[in-house]
Amino acid sequence: MSAPYTVRWGILGPGWIAGEFSKDLVLDPSTRGVTDIKHIVQAAASATSLERAKTFLSDVGAPNGTAYGSYEELIADPNVDIIYIATPHSHHFPQCLMALNAGKPVVCEKPFTVNTEQTRILVELARNKGLFLMEAVWTRFFPISVQIRALIKEGRIGEVRRVFADLSMAQAPEEKYDDSHRMVNPDLAGGVLLDLGVYSLTWVYQTLYHTLPAAVKPQSKPTVTGTISKYERTGVDVENAVIVKFPNSIGIATSSIRVAADPEDNNHTAIKIQGTLGEIRVDHPAYAPAGYSIVVAGKGVERVECPVPAGKGMHWEADEAARCLRDGKLESETIPLEESLLVMEAMDTVRAQAGFRYPEVIESTEH
Numbered sequence: 559m560s561a562p563y564t565v566r567w568g569i570l571g572p573g574w575i576a577g578e579f580s581k582d583l584v585l586d587p588s589t590r591g592v593t594d595i596k597h598i599v600q601a602a603a604s605a606t607s608l609e610r611a612k613t614f615l616s617d618v619g620a621p622n623g624t625a626y627g628s629y630e631e632l633i634a635d636p637n638v639d640i641i642y643i644a645t646p647h648s649h650h651f652p653q654c655l656m657a658l659n660a661g662k663p664v665v666c667e668k669p670f671t672v673n674t675e676q677t678r679i680l681v682e683l684a685r686n687k688g689l690f691l692m693e694a695v696w697t698r699f700f701p702i703s704v705q706i707r708a709l710i711k712e713g714r715i716g717e718v719r720r721v722f723a724d725l726s727m728a729q730a731p732e733e734k735y736d737d738s739h740r741m742v743n744p745d746l747a748g749g750v751l752l753d754l755g756v757y758s759l760t761w762v763y764q765t766l767y768h769t770l771p772a773a774v775k776p777q778s779k780p781t782v783t784g785t786i787s788k789y790e791r792t793g794v795d796v797e798n799a800v801i802v803k804f805p806n807s808i809g810i811a812t813s814s815i816r817v818a819a820d821p822e823d824n825n826h827t828a829i830k831i832q833g834t835l836g837e838i839r840v841d842h843p844a845y846a847p848a849g850y851s852i853v854v855a856g857k858g859v860e861r862v863e864c865p866v867p868a869g870k871g872m873h874w875e876a877d878e879a880a881r882c883l884r885d886g887k888l889e890s891e892t893i894p895l896e897e898s899l900l901v902m903e904a905m906d907t908v909r910a911q912a913g914f915r916y917p918e919v920i921e922s923t924e925h
């Protein structure tokens with residue numbers, strides 16, 4: 559058996575999710591049945607302080623990693639193969655630009671950028687430079703997503719005509735968040751559409767668009783209609799509803815931080831994928847569901863549990879990025895850049911229809 563392909567990660571923005579991601583990186587991949595890939599947390603950088611980067615590395619179980627007190631040093635490190643960006647939404651575009659311009663492949667947290675134009679620039683830059691680029695929508699790589707896309711393609715629930723997808727978590731923003739917090743701060747591109755709505759839209763696009771034959775995709779671009787409710791204190795959205803109309807199907811994506819999709823936290827259905835023969839009901843939360851049911855008329859209910867075998871489940875997206883690097887691919891087939899652009903476009907459209915724009919400094923493509 560050949561040695562596993564090893565990828566050395568550089569973590570840019572050592573905050574909450576970067577910690578979860580890095581802890582998954584250092585897990586033994588065989589705990590999820592993976593033997594062809596190995597990850598190393600090679601380095602981490604904090605723009606706030608070198609000490610923070612050091613503490614981060616030790617906390618995630620990578621005490622031998624190199625700590626940097628600036629992002630520039632991280633992306634210049636020749637021992638780093640790929641950069642993972644995990645900062646607030648407002649900062650993804652300039653930081654991705656910086657990393658790509660330095661010749662580093664990038665995995666960037668969701669949402670890719672503040673708007674579509676920014677993502678388009680990154681995609682063109684990565685393609686021109688021959689560098690791998692991927693939006694870190696971890697949900698797409700969960701075995702549950704893989705299984706459900708396969709069930710749709712094999713016609714288990716007939717022709718899929720409609721999808722309802724919700725990711726809502728009652729968070730009482732007035733109590734939970736200071737107005738400067740990234741969830742509600744317009745300067746950091748806060749708001750529920752970009753933060754949680756991106757997952758509801760992911761379910762719509764990965765079921766109704768990703769599963770289509772390649773030949774029909776060019777004629778299958780959706781039209782999007784949507785609305786939002788604003789947070790009185792900061793003006794970002796706290797609730798939204800998006801209708802995504804494809805030629806032969808309709809997706810309805812919603813998200814909220816005012817109400818909960820699953821108030822009792824009890825595997826309530828958050829996503830319904832409806833076909834002409836039946837439906838697939840996927841558990842809350844949409845970003846990491848742990849089970850689903852297949853309900854076919856006359857055949858009863860088949861329940862499928864999909865627990866994460868070890869860690870949080872962010873390792874699957876890292877495995878994908880590693881395999882793409884190994885195989886010389888510039889993008890993931892599971893989350894093609896075109897689909898990241900389509901989701902960004904949907905969010906742009908909803909914001910435009912609602913008259914919701916972020917400060918020019920973060921909507922700008924000049925950096």
Ligand SMILES: NC(=O)C1=CN([C@@H]2O[C@H](COP(=O)(O)OP(=O)(O)OC[C@H]3O[C@@H](n4cnc5c(N)ncnc54)[C@H](OP(=O)(O)O)[C@@H]3O)[C@@H](O)[C@H]2O)C=CC1
Nearest residue numbers: 571572573574575576603604605606644645646647667668
């Ligand atoms: N995949 C998932 O499940 C999740 C994804 N996310 C996504 O990850 C990203 C980061 O979220 P999260 O980990 O909660 O973020 P944090 O609030 O923990 O911040 C992450 C890092 O970003 C930098 N940062 C924080 N605030 C600012 C600011 N005001 N200006 C500039 N930089 C700042 C800091 O880096 P430094 O130390 O270098 O200053 C910080 O360590 C977002 O895109 C979010 O949508 C978030 C949660 C879950």
Ligand SMILES: O=C1OC[C@@H](O)[C@H](O)[C@H]1O
Nearest residue numbers: 575668727741753754845
């Ligand atoms: O990506 C995310 O998923 C989990 C949520 O709790 C978090 O706010 C969001 O950023």
